[in-house]
Amino acid sequence: MSRLLVVAAGIAALLAMPGVAHANQVYAAHCDGSAFPVDTFGVMDTVCVAGDVDFTCPVRLGVRLPGADVYVMPTGGGPFSVPGVHFETLGGAGSFWDIEVLRPPLVPGTYDIFLDENCDGVQDGDDLYEIMSFTVGGMLECTAPPGSPINPGIPSGAECRGACGGDCPSTCTPAPTLNVCVDDADLCEHMDCSYAGVTCGTHMGCRTHDDCYDACAAAGASWTCWRGCDLDCLNTYGLPCGSWARGGGPYDGTLTFYGPPMGTASSPGLCSGSC
Amino acid sequence: MxxxxxxxxxxxxxxxxxxxxxxxxxxxxxxxxxxxxxxxxxxxxxxxxxxxxxxxxxxxxxxxxxxxxxxxxxxxxxxxxxxxxxxxxxxxxxxxxxxxxxxxxxxxxxxxxxxxxxxxxxxxxxxxxxxxxxxxxxxxxxxxxxxxxxxxxxxxxxxxxxxxxxxxxxxxxxxxxxxxxxxxxxxxxxxxxxxDFGACASGAGGDHAELEAPGSVRDNDAFSVDWYAFPRLGATSAVDAAEATGLTVEAGGSRVIEGTSDRTAPDADSYLDRDAYEITAGAGVTELRVLLEHAVSDVNLDVMVFSASDGLVGTGVEVGDSPEVASIPVVPGQTYRLWIGARDERAIGADGALPLTYRATVCGFVGGAR
The missing domain is CATH 2.60.120.380 (Jelly Rolls)
Known part of the structure; x- marks a missing residue:
């Protein structure tokens, strides 16, 4: 563990102690002296922590001072998976703020904060573990796929609904990747989202048959329901039903389906380049 | 869109x-x-x-x-x-x-x-x-x-x-x-x-019982049938052949073949178990009709008949309940392969009754209306 002694906070604590900190707590804040809790940061922000400790840490020659070790790590990483930051309050009631823990550029995601009271390197009952305490780039999310999703999340689990053929058949062809830029004006950052897609042949007979199958699945019906769909097709369109079942034509159009977005990390500035 | x-x-x-x-x-x-x-x-x-x-x-x-x-x-x-x-x-x-x-x-x-x-x-x-x-x-x-x-x-x-x-x-x-x-x-x-074209009535008794042993479901497949709009036909990948039955269907007469459609996986086509049997058109017989009966309706059995030269001469491919029926134009005296297959409909759960016994009655007609 790398330990960083922070002394400025203690001096400030004797002069003007913000009133938001209470006993034994830790949260993220901007490094502006306000110690106001913040749950969302931009990728170019600096993240500090604030709060209050209830215990002391050893300093030297048997002397102990109010303080703690704080660890900030991506959610799920575990308390001691990253280097910690050591601080001492140097008096006061154990309050601390402006303890810098992350510097830009930040990696988007959610973060946990672990406050190791007693600085003993052990996760025990004295400590605080704030899961998903804050998010970096949290306001930026790629939107749902444009148009029809490859996986619509229906009970049958079937995909590419309306395309001729089971799910997304091999007769579908790759569609040009769609790239969409998403802004977060508040944080002055953006995210690039891309959507991979497939284009498939469709026909009224295929769309009707898919709807029929999906209704059978949603109803938890038996094979008689599904076979009824097949018979409806055969008695309406005849032999092409067999071709459609394998993804073949004839088609009356095409449908393009997109998969879930692939988002890049948030980047400073809006899509237009300015804020 | x-x-x-x-x-x-x-x-x-x-x-x-x-x-x-x-x-x-x-x-x-x-x-x-x-x-x-x-x-x-x-x-x-x-x-x-x-x-x-x-x-x-x-x-x-x-x-x-x-x-x-x-x-x-x-x-x-x-x-x-x-x-x-x-x-x-x-x-x-x-x-x-x-x-x-x-x-x-x-x-x-x-x-x-x-x-x-x-x-x-x-x-x-x-x-x-x-x-x-x-x-x-x-x-x-x-x-x-x-x-x-x-x-x-x-x-x-x-x-x-x-x-x-x-x-x-x-x-x-x-x-x-x-x-x-x-x-x-x-x-x-x-x-x-x-x-009036007459009818092929369900025959009594069995003139031939399938020889294929349980667990050897590929022994008598003979033909591969893969469906698109039309069936794509071919020989099976396995070394097998239609069963010799010695049966000849005379005009006005019928023969009965009994067998079992086993539970198995498809062999690169649209069917599960496939069973083929040799059968000969008797003197004057220009049309064979097949009445394929089975006990349950979920399994979708089809009938096809192939010539000695492996050509397809007729089909019974109705989707649904027993019986399946087929009319086949034939040349008197020639031997054909009667092929019975269970469509692969596992995806819709229509294979629950397999293995399934069936009875195929093959009737001989001189063709045409009376």
Whole structure:
């Protein structure tokens, strides 16, 4: 563990102690002296922590001072998976703020904060573990796929609904990747989202048959329901039903389906380049 | 959503028939140089002699496919109205072509012909063509396109539907061939016959019991059948063969084969277990009919019959309940392979009753209405 002694906070604590900190707590804040809790940061922000400790840490020659070790790590990483930051309050009631823990550029995601009271390197009952305490780039999310999703999340689990053929058949062809830029004006950052897609042949007979199958699945019906769909097709369109079942034509159009977005990390500035 | 009306473009140009039948001359087999008295070979005989080539252009048909019309009843056009009527004892003929200038993934061409039944009667449709070993099909639909006589399919120049009783009403007969479209228009001839075609009754007892042992489900597969719009046929990947049964079906008689469709996985086609049996058409028998019975309705069994040269001569491919029926045009004295397969419908849970025993009654007919 790398330990960083922070002394400025203690001096400030004797002069003007913000009133938001209470006993034994830790949260993220901007490094502006306000110690106001913040749950969302931009990728170019600096993240500090604030709060209050209830215990002391050893300093030297048997002397102990109010303080703690704080660890900030991506959610799920575990308390001691990253280097910690050591601080001492140097008096006061154990309050601390402006303890810098992350510097830009930040990696988007959610973060946990672990406050190791007693600085003993052990996760025990004295400590605080704030899961998903804050998010970096949290306001930026790629939107749902444009148009029809490859996986619509229906009970049958079937995909590419309306395309001729089971799910997304091999007769579908790759569609040009769609790239969409998403802004977060508040944080002055953006995210690039891309959507991979497939284009498939469709026909009224295929769309009707898919709807029929999906209704059978949603109803938890038996094979008689599904076979009824097949018979409806055969008695309406005849032999092409067999071709459609394998993804073949004839088609009356095409449908393009997109998969879930692939988002890049948030980047400073809006899509237009300015804020 | 962008929609392209492809089908109307593709199919509008694929049904241009002509009235050239009468002038086509001998069929490609070179055997049937003349015309039958009835215009169309009656079950494979021509002037009293066996006719190896079923197609016979014959005299002008009662109705010829109009050039330029889109007669595809299913994906863009409409069946052409022939104005023909059928009552017991009637025979009507139609001529057309599998066009060379169209087609789709589903078929080379698709032609529908409307006709009217004026008195309830059994009807059987026969399709004859020459010069192609592509799978050809013929079926009868109600005017609302509901199937009443499921597809008779063949690669061998003649295909027939199973005789069905049709109430008074409007129907259309549908002719199609597997893609691709031919290089030049391929003539065909359709015969609609009405009357009493008899029935193939369920036979008593078993003349042959399947020899295939449980656990050896690939022993008698013989043929692979993979469905698109039309079946794609081939030999199986395994070394197997149809079971020799020694059975000959005489005119007016029947033989019964009993077997079991086992639970197994497909072998690169559209079926689970497949069972094939040799069977011979007796003297004078020009049509075999198969009545395939099984106890439960979830399993979808199909029937196909293959010639000695591995050509497809007939099908019973109705989707649904027992029994499955098929009518097969045959040449007297020749041996065929009766093939029974359980469609792979595991995806919809329609295989719960496998293994399933079945009984196939094969009846011999001299062909035509009484």
């Amino acid at each position: 962008r929609r392209w009306l492809l089908s109307s473009v593709l199919l509008a140009s694929c049904t241009g028939g002509t009235m050239s039948d009468a002038g086509l001359g001998p069929d490609a087999t070179g055997v049937d140089a003349g015309t039958d008295g009835g215009g169309v070979d009656g079950g494979g005989t021509d002037g009293g002699a066996t006719d190896a080539g079923p197609y016979d252009a014959g005299p002008p048909a009662d109705f010829a496919e109009p050039p330029g019309d889109d007669t595809d009843p299913f994906t863009g056009g409409a069946p052409t109205d022939t104005g023909l009527e059928l009552a017991p004892g009637d025979t009507r003929t139609l001529s057309g072509t599998i066009a060379s200038d169209g087609g789709s993934d589903a078929w080379a061409d698709s032609d529908g012909y409307r006709f009217r039944v004026t008195t309830e009667t059994q009807v059987q449709a026969t399709l004859e063509w020459t010069g192609s070993s592509a799978v050809h099909s013929i079926a009868i639909h109600r005017a609302d396109r509901h199937l009443v006589a499921w597809w008779g399919m063949s690669t061998e120049g003649r295909s027939i539907t199973h005789p069905v009783t049709l109430p008074v009403g409007d129907y259309f007969v549908h002719v199609a061939a597997a893609p691709p479209a031919p290089a030049s228009p391929r003539p065909y001839r359709v015969t609609l016959s009405a009357g």
